[in-house]
Amino acid sequence: MPKQVDHHERRTLLADALLRVAARDGLMDVSLRHVATEAGVTAGMVQHYFRTKDEMMIFALDVVAARVQARLADDPDPRRLVRSLLVQLLPLDADRELEGRVAVAYHAYAATRPDVAARLEQDTRGMRAAVADRIRAVGHAGPLEPDIAATGLLALVEGLAVHVLGGHLDGDTALATLDGHLDVAFGTPASTPPPAAPSGSRA
Amino acid sequence: MPKQVDHHERRTLLADALLRVAARDGLMDVSLRHVATEAGVTAGMVQHYFRTKDEMMIFALDVVAARVQARLADDPDPRRLVRSLLVQLLPLDADRELEGRVAVAYHAYAATRPDVAARLEQDTRGMRAAVADRIRAVGHAGPLEPDIAATGLLALVEGLAVHVLGGHLDGDTALATLDGHLDVAFGTPASTPPPAAPSGSRA
DNA sequence: TCCTTCACGTTGCAGTCGCAATGTAACGGA
DNA sequence: TCCGTTACATTGCGACTGCAACGTGAAGGA
Numbered sequence: 001m002p003k004q005v006d007h008h009e010r011r012t013l014l015a016d017a018l019l020r021v022a023a024r025d026g027l028m029d030v031s032l033r034h035v036a037t038e039a040g041v042t043a044g045m046v047q048h049y050f051r052t053k054d055e056m057m058i059f060a061l062d063v064v065a066a067r068v069q070a071r072l073a074d075d076p077d078p079r080r081l082v083r084s085l086l087v088q089l090l091p092l093d094a095d096r097e098l099e100g101r102v103a104v105a106y107h108a109y110a111a112t113r114p115d116v117a118a119r120l121e122q123d124t125r126g127m128r129a130a131v132a133d134r135i136r137a138v139g140h141a142g143p144l145e146p147d148i149a150a151t152g153l154l155a156l157v158e159g160l161a162v163h164v165l166g167g168h169l170d171g172d173t174a175l176a177t178l179d180g181h182l183d184v185a186f187g188t189p190a191s192t193p194p195p196a197a198p199s200g201s202r203a
Numbered sequence: 204m205p206k207q208v209d210h211h212e213r214r215t216l217l218a219d220a221l222l223r224v225a226a227r228d229g230l231m232d233v234s235l236r237h238v239a240t241e242a243g244v245t246a247g248m249v250q251h252y253f254r255t256k257d258e259m260m261i262f263a264l265d266v267v268a269a270r271v272q273a274r275l276a277d278d279p280d281p282r283r284l285v286r287s288l289l290v291q292l293l294p295l296d297a298d299r300e301l302e303g304r305v306a307v308a309y310h311a312y313a314a315t316r317p318d319v320a321a322r323l324e325q326d327t328r329g330m331r332a333a334v335a336d337r338i339r340a341v342g343h344a345g346p347l348e349p350d351i352a353a354t355g356l357l358a359l360v361e362g363l364a365v366h367v368l369g370g371h372l373d374g375d376t377a378l379a380t381l382d383g384h385l386d387v388a389f390g391t392p393a394s395t396p397p398p399a400a401p402s403g404s405r406a
Numbered sequence: 407t408c409c410t411t412c413a414c415g416t417t418g419c420a421g422t423c424g425c426a427a428t429g430t431a432a433c434g435g436a
Numbered sequence: 437t438c439c440g441t442t443a444c445a446t447t448g449c450g451a452c453t454g455c456a457a458c459g460t461g462a463a464g465g466a
Binding site for chain 1: 313365371
């Protein structure tokens with residue numbers, strides 16, 4: 001066999017270009033040619049690694065899902081674990097903002113593509129179960145059922161992310177809101193103050 | 204002057220067609236020709252009433268915003284007012300589902316169009332202020348600051364809506380989650396049970 | 407050395423897009 | 437009656453889209 005190229009690496013490189021385009025210009029502007037230009041390659045090469053545009057879109061979604069998954073260091077303390085899981089879903093730095101924009105775009109995209117929707121659903125369900133388990137793990141119950149609390153926390157960060165991305169909310173307020181609801185969900189262990197207090201300003 | 208046609212009525216008719224296309228096929232499939240076909244008119248007529256596509260998109264957004272606004276009956280009871288406001292943001296029936304899909308699509312769209320983003324932001328800020336005021340209006344405080352609670356409730360319904368639309372969640376669970384968080388936000392007036400209990404099943 | 411295979415690059419095609427330009431029928435005031 | 441305005445419909449254009457087809461250069465086993 002000739003040449004020998006790491007296919008997965010090339011596809012990931014193209015997926016990254018796609019994510020940048022999607023975050024900057026929106027999913028409507030994602031085309032074979034735009035992705036190719038962003039990646040600094042020809043459109044033909046993109047076609048070589050993805051037979052169809054949809055295949056490329058789904059691969060890119062898998063890339064971000066894998067990265068989010070990989071960033072999860074597991075923590076013995078349930079609340080810290082849940083918090084770190086949820087915090088990384090908020091667009092608080094440049095990388096998360098890019099991922100957040102991609103996520104919003106893909107949620108809209110999923111409305112028409114059942115397979116994309118399925119992948120998104122699977123991720124959400126997994127996280128919800130994980131959060132609910134951790135809430136159950138701590139004894140002192142809050143006012144909310146663990147399942148309800150977990151559902152609420154996931155939905156909360158989803159909404160906070162949307163509002164921060166839309167400029168309706170600043171990151172500090174989003175973090176404070178998340179921490180407040182973590183207190184509620186975990187039954188406010190006021191003895192153990194939130195792991196890292198938000199820096200300062202809030203508006 | 205000839206003919207005499209109610210411009211606003213015609214534009215609304217076209218906007219409705221746009222919303223149907225957007226909800227069914229996604230915003231990427233919204234084109235002058237598709238909207239025209241959906242409305243049963245020619246593309247030329249659409250162009251007659253909207254000089255550009257963007258003008259049409261923004262008008263359609265205004266139409267839904269006005270409808271959401273119009274559906275708000277004001278209630279002397281602050282909590283009931285807030286609940287009715289938030290409930291109608293959830294995709295619990297066919298109409299709200301359509302609006303929800305449109306909302307998700309527009310959130311993605313807003314990422315690239317500053318004027319669309321501005322309109323969305325204005326709506327959100329208005330609702331947040333309204334909710335915060337109503338929370339402050341009731342004396343008995345919950346564990347959360349009113350501003351934090353209001354921010355949380357808005358984000359919560361946004362996220363719940365996304366999850367319900369994506370099929371990650373059923374409507375009853377979403378409603379139960381909302382009611383649970385209303386209890387928290389308003390300081391659990393357990394004496395006054397939720398105005399209308401969700402029907403029954405939850406899965 | 408030949409020859410297959412892979413990794414691209416190039417070209418072309420049918421379809422769609424937003425939009426401008428132009429045509430036409432009908433109504434209403436002068 | 438004429439004439440301007442309004443309400444559409446039609447046509448056309450340049451740009452773009454996804455995708456198939458084909459071309460090319462190099463690597464490597466036989």
